[in-house]
Amino acid sequence: MANEKITLAHGAGGKMSAALMRDVILPAFDNPVLDVLHDGAKLATSGRLAFTTDSYVVRPLFFAGGNIGKIAVCGTVNDLAMTGAVPRYLSCGLILEEGFPVEDLSRIVRTMRETADAAGVAIVTGDTKVVEHGKADGIFINTAGVGELIAGIDIAPQNVRPGMKVLLSGCIGDHAAAILAGRHGIEIPESLTSDCAPLAGLTQAVLKAAPHTAVLRDPTRGGVAAVLNEIAAAAQVGVLIDEDALPIREAVRGICDMLGFDPLDLANEGKCIAFVPAAEADAALAAMRAHPYGKDACIIGETTEEAPGQVGLRTALGGIRIVDLPLGSLVPRIC
Amino acid sequence: MANEKITLAHGAGGKMSAALMRDVILPAFDNPVLDVLHDGAKLATSGRLAFTTDSYVVRPLFFAGGNIGKIAVCGTVNDLAMTGAVPRYLSCGLILEEGFPVEDLSRIVRTMRETADAAGVAIVTGDTKVVEHGKADGIFINTAGVGELIAGIDIAPQNVRPGMKVLLSGCIGDHAAAILAGRHGIEIPESLTSDCAPLAGLTQAVLKAAPHTAVLRDPTRGGVAAVLNEIAAAAQVGVLIDEDALPIREAVRGICDMLGFDPLDLANEGKCIAFVPAAEADAALAAMRAHPYGKDACIIGETTEEAPGQVGLRTALGGIRIVDLPLGSLVPRIC
The missing domain is CATH 3.30.1330.10 (PurM-like, N-terminal domain)
Known part of the structure; x- marks a missing residue:
């Protein structure tokens, strides 16, 4: 046929x-x-x-x-x-x-x-x-x-407390950037492809290393900004992340500049955000980095008692900008 | 909104x-x-x-x-x-x-x-x-x-043997006829509506009454003809049904005559076909008839050793016509 x-x-x-x-x-x-x-x-x-x-x-x-x-x-x-x-x-x-x-x-x-x-x-x-x-x-x-x-694991936004570390398993925006480049005919380096990958092996490694992990979430539609806002609202904690810590490829930054997007809003299809107690954060990070899909993992921020329900970005210049949930149709049909 | x-x-x-x-x-x-x-x-x-x-x-x-x-x-x-x-x-x-x-x-x-x-x-x-x-x-x-x-129940076409009874829980073609009437602007009596209904209560009653039921199947796309052909082929038995036994509303016959369809090919959304050992057939039939969605249930035929893989219809005149799987697009987007 x-x-x-x-x-x-x-x-x-x-x-x-x-x-x-x-x-x-x-x-x-x-x-x-x-x-x-x-x-x-x-x-x-x-x-x-x-x-x-x-x-x-x-x-x-x-x-x-x-x-x-x-x-x-x-x-x-x-x-x-x-x-x-x-x-x-x-x-x-x-x-x-x-x-x-x-x-x-x-x-x-x-x-x-x-x-x-x-x-x-x-x-x-x-x-x-x-x-x-x-x-x-x-x-x-x-x-x-x-x-x-998995027995003994309890993933729930309600388990997030102030003082937890926020981990990200790698560079953000690769999927959306690859799709946007395809749609708009933008030339991209061969190294920039969708990050689309199955993450069950990575999450199991994280949960073994950090069994008190409170939340795992993949930042797809709405990107990292949507996930952090949802968790901040559900757990009524503040989330403060460091701009300098965010792993973003140059090519992705370039496409964002060209088309007017914020990398925090871009969809990913092979990344994981984890909210982990501080005591288990290094173990969780090591587990991510040991996995092929988590080589560029890093700690991007932490949860706070201040500003419950809000997400703040500590900029390279030392100021804090509020990261809001994107309003609407940034990139339709991204997944 | x-x-x-x-x-x-x-x-x-x-x-x-x-x-x-x-x-x-x-x-x-x-x-x-x-x-x-x-x-x-x-x-x-x-x-x-x-x-x-x-x-x-x-x-x-x-x-x-x-x-x-x-x-x-x-x-x-x-x-x-x-x-x-x-x-x-x-x-x-x-x-x-x-x-x-x-x-x-x-x-x-x-x-x-x-x-x-x-x-x-x-x-x-x-x-x-x-x-x-x-x-x-x-x-x-x-x-x-x-x-x-349900524990103790084993539904599988391979369990169908010659000599089993074929039960049908009610009139056929109501769903397709209601859809076709809607599409073609054909006036239909108020009594003819889609048979769309959840059948879990009916099937549980049948399985309680007839725990050795071999197959349950709802004749949706492809209709009764498709289901009987699939089971005949999978179990390598013949299926012989009686034209006189098939419950079909006059209004459905009328729409079939008008548009050139065979009621056996029409989709149903609230009917069940059961292949039941002869010893349990009366109990299964009684269970169907006692259920609001099975009031018009009947035994429409039986499985045979002859003509394995084939479905035959014993006509009102006493002849037998082969009922084939419909070829293609009888009624697109029926469900």
């Missing part, structure tokens, strides 16, 4: 639907739990579970460092990881636009499989719908995920 | 996104497990689990007997129920088109909540994306679901 295009018949539940499953989708996801004879998968799980979902509408579909399939797996794996869970199972809901090339679909589902393998999860159930040409935008993907919560 | 329209900013992760959550979506789904401070929900489950997903792209969004939100809950609840599980938790992934009326969104999420309550499930996690005007079609909904498999 590689040279074909998706038709409405591929989504109608008849022979064409069955052929698309058999020839394209099931071979990519093939695993022992994916039971083609059921509309639901039977899971082998133990302990308490975490459950999450995200839909992915990123444009362009293929970009430096990944494609929509890679994000669709990483994003949901990461949401599970940030709850303090070991991700185990994913679902995959595809909405395809009539006319979408089967070849592109094949590439995307193969990437999903490779990323799932790398993240240690299995795609065990799914669904495919087709809508008329002009009623979608190529492909939208929803993944939901089930993970096993 | 009731008079507003969805903008790209509502999906960008900033203040507008937060307001949409706070004012429209979270109040509708509010429950103890839905933790607004997490991207993932923590579940209380026991035993073995079933996991499933479906995306919903039905047009029109509002139709006789329901709307896309009702289908989005019923469809996933029913997929869980058909695996022999008690549905427990749902996720909700929304993809909204820029310009979609917030009022319609409010109606849809309220319907999702009401339907979830009726089905005994909680919507515990979710995600909302917005795409540009013209890049989607109002609203697409994905739901994934987690259910607890």
Whole structure:
């Protein structure tokens, strides 16, 4: 089918639907739990579970460092990881636009499989719908995920106290910058690609080193600014970060200057923010840095009793500027 | 926000996104497990689990007997129920088109909540994306679901043997006929509405009465014809059904005659097909009929050693016609 295009018949539940499953989708996801004879998968799980979902509408579909399939797996794996869970199972809901090339679909589902393998999860159930040409935008993907919560770990914003350290696992804004460069035709160095990556290994290492970690969060839509504001508001602490400590690539700064963005607002797809008791902060930092996805990790700030609910940025010049939640549509369809 | 329209900013992760959550979506789904401070929900489950997903792209969004939100809950609840599980938790992934009326969104999420309550499930996690005007079609909904498999029940097509009875829980084609009537402006009697309903109560009653039930399946896309063909192929049995036994409303027959459809191919959203050992068939039938969603249940046929993998329809005149899997796009976007 590689040279074909998706038709409405591929989504109608008849022979064409069955052929698309058999020839394209099931071979990519093939695993022992994916039971083609059921509309639901039977899971082998133990302990308490975490459950999450995200839909992915990123444009362009293929970009430096990944494609929509890679994000669709990483994003949901990461949401599970940030709850303090070991991700185990994913679902995959595809909405395809009539006319979408089967070849592109094949590439995307193969990437999903490779990323799932790398993240240690299995795609065990799914669904495919087709809508008329002009009623979608190529492909939208929803993944939901089930993970096993790690015993003894309690991740909750309410656990954040003043005096905790705020850790960041690496450079910010790479994903958004790669997408923006792709959209606007801006030339970027080869070293700047989306940071899209599955973080469950990194979060498990952090939680082993720092079991009293209060919060893990991946700064996707809304960026670091949104995560810090949410946690400050939920925990009613102040969050004070150092501008000098923020790891930002020159190329990302350049794109921000060119397009008028603040790197703190930019989406990341392979970064983790951790709120860790001061006593465990060095251990958590060492665990991040020992992981391939956390080599550039650093402590970017701390929580304070002052200014509860607010996020402050201590600038290079020594002043403090308030970091607000971005208002609206900075970069639409970033994930 | 009731008079507003969805903008790209509502999906960008900033203040507008937060307001949409706070004012429209979270109040509708509010429950103890839905933790607004997490991207993932923590579940209380026991035993073995079933996991499933479906995306919903039905047009029109509002139709006789329901709307896309009702289908989005019923469809996933029913997929869980058909695996022999008690549905427990749902996720909700929304993809909204820029310009979609917030009022319609409010109606849809309220319907999702009401339907979830009726089905005994909680919507515990979710995600909302917005795409540009013209890049989607109002609203697409994905739901994934987690259910607890009922101990001692083993639903699997491989368990189907020759000599089993095939039960159907009521009239076929109501959903597709209601949708088709809506699309083509065909007048239908008030009594003909979509059969969209959550079937977990009915399937649990059937499994209690007939614990050796081999297969439960809801004939959605592809209709009864698709389900019977899939089971015949998977179990390598013949399936022989009686035309006279098939419960079909006159109004549905009329729409089929007018538009050239076979009722066996039409989608249902509140019907269940069960393959039950002959010894338990009467008990299963009684359990169906005792349930509000199974009042018109009947035995429509049986499995045979002859013609493995094939579905035959014994016509009113005594002949047998082969019922094939529909080829393609009978009724696009039926669910």
